[in-house]
Amino acid sequence: MKPTTRPRNPHFSSGPCAKRPGWSLDALEGALLGRSHRSKPGKAKLKEVIDLSRAVLGVPGDYRIGIVPASDTGAVEMALWSLLGARGVDMLAWESFGKEWVTDVTKQLKLPDVRVLQAEYGKIPDLSQVDFARDVVFTWNGTTSGVRVPDGDWIPADRQGLTICDATSAAFAMDLPWDKLDVVTWSWQKVLGGEGAHGMLVLSPRAVARLESFQPDRPLPKIFRLTKGGKLIEGIFEGETINTPSMLCVEDAIDGLRWALSAGGLPHLIRRSETNLRIVAEWQAKAGWAAFLAEDPAIRSCTAICLTITDPDVTALDAAGQADFAKKVAALLEKEGVAMDVGSYRDAPAGLRLWGGATIENEDMEALMPWLDWAFATVKAERFAKA
Template sequence: MQKPVKPKTKPERPFFSSGPCAKRPGWTPDALSGALVGRSHRSAEGRERLRLAITRTHELLRLPPGYQVAIVPGSDTGAFEMAMWNLLGPRGVDVLAWDVFGRNWLRDATAELKLPDLRTFEAEAGHLPDLGNVDFARDVLFTWNGTTTGVRVPDAEWIADDREGLTFCDATSALFAEHIDFRKIDVLTFSWQKALGGEGAHGMLVLSPRALDRLASYRPPWPVPKLFRLWNSDSILYDVFEGVTLNTPSMLCVEDYLDALAWAHEIGGLNATIARAAANSAALYDWIERSDWAKPLAVDQSTRSHTSVAIRFAEPLLAGADESVRLDVMREMVRLLQDEGVAFDVAAYRGMPAGLRIWCGTTIETRDIVALLPWFDWAYAEARAAATKAGKS
């Protein structure tokens, strides 16, 4: 292959990590100047800031009537685990897993909660399991967008309107970037540091009226740690939906999340954030379509992520090489891109096929994606030449 000339134009913001993700455009630490530091989160002012984060989340997402939002510990992982530990048990459970995090929920359902009536639907990297086999008389667990594989569900049409069980959706890599029919979702979780580029530590738990009914009427047979417990004796801790958190949040992180929500509102709300992610991913996929060495890991076009775009090496010579060779090429590409200051944290997730993973969420600028693309060709050619010289391909 002809060796590309080293590009000159660089992305203004080379931050393409799939989590924590890039801050919103124009962000500086001054955005945190109004943070309620040195004050208790239990003070009237502290509770008001937390309540405001909940209210603005509800408004920005345009959640259906009766849906409740809580700020909970442990990022998206904590939110999803909290839902599992509090709500699973009274029905059989179907778990869908096609990426690393979906398999984490599967493992905990199997090894920790030891659910007796559990069915699993798994797929290899790049594919979805058969959604038509899901039984909505049971509780259903799935990730909307597989962060590690770049594979998403195409929509919510496969979810039954007359379902008897609850649907649990890990939406942390999809929210603000995908059209999600919240009426089809009973439990939805996400984190501040993903789609809107906030800081870490806490996650968000969204419960439908049906999930709230389950929470009010059911107590699981296993011990639930205090940090996860959404009930006290026979009643729900309703104040958690008013900003009373189960542990101490960082008020700096709260302020940063409020800043991200305000930015999303200012640019036009949910439709605007979704459009930005769609434009970013379209620019990347258009380039992939023309590439002679890069292909999407997601096989079906309708399931390709708009946020965490996973790329595999597809050039015949390298595609047929040993995985260790592809890993060497990936590592060299990542090193070159980082040393040049054009892209940070873009290696494929550990355990996935060697390649790249580029975040295209709403806080990314399309012009930065466009500026990055010639650097991919240059870095690949350099890395491939190094592997060839070393006699590895």
């Protein structure tokens, strides 16, 4: 039967993600509009984003945090173009964005010494094969595959190369071991539900030392330049952004970070996300028609929760038929107003993708589960009645 209880917030998109509970436009009343971002108040707002990010995430005091152009993608590209080339590179990829970084390094930067350790969707490369005498580039959490690294134990403390981590769907929902990470990036529009515009770039002292000692043999566009005269441009890490940010987006980022602190900080955010994953796992164990794309619970994401349809009648369809079936389920959920934008990523296996980040209320995830069963049963009855 059609469920009667609906999620209060139907926004389960994996990016941009749901706003924090209780958010309204009133949260932006303090935005510094009509003023220069280089003014004293403007720089103070930007520095507040940096300081609050450090406080919520527990970033060490000797790590730099900067606000950079072009969201998480811009932050990752800045790191790749500025830092790579001093050593060989191990590239880890198990979903679409990791594969994009592989393309950048092999086909755009065309570095001569690159190893690619790759796994299919739902799996992870053999982490024991990573060579930490080399630089290592990886995503902490695969937004499009629902796979995360299990922890940081596979990264040695005495590594010689740098670890460059795309953590955009992990930051604020997972425990990042800062002592194991040299470069970390994320975007505002993920776990804290901010608006787009800029990315965040964190540099360890080892990464700063690389920047100040290594000169890449390639031109760097202005928006990628982190040094001047062989020294780090410290202003970037004090709120002096390379290009003009949206001060509305800045205010929204501040609001999300303040909410995170008031809600209980990082432990509370992690707990909310892990509870959402547990709710889906308990439902999946009984559903009978769906499975996690990440079969191994140890590498299963608590933010990008990816599901495949395992019902025999559906799996008997060809690939196009399976994709069409999954799209119809997602479309029906959206039509009913209970779950928006929950289709799997375009390059991923057909299925559903539910965002379980910290802005998703656990009660809303619980309310959604019966709707998944109803939507699946409704689409199946229609599809096979026609057959």
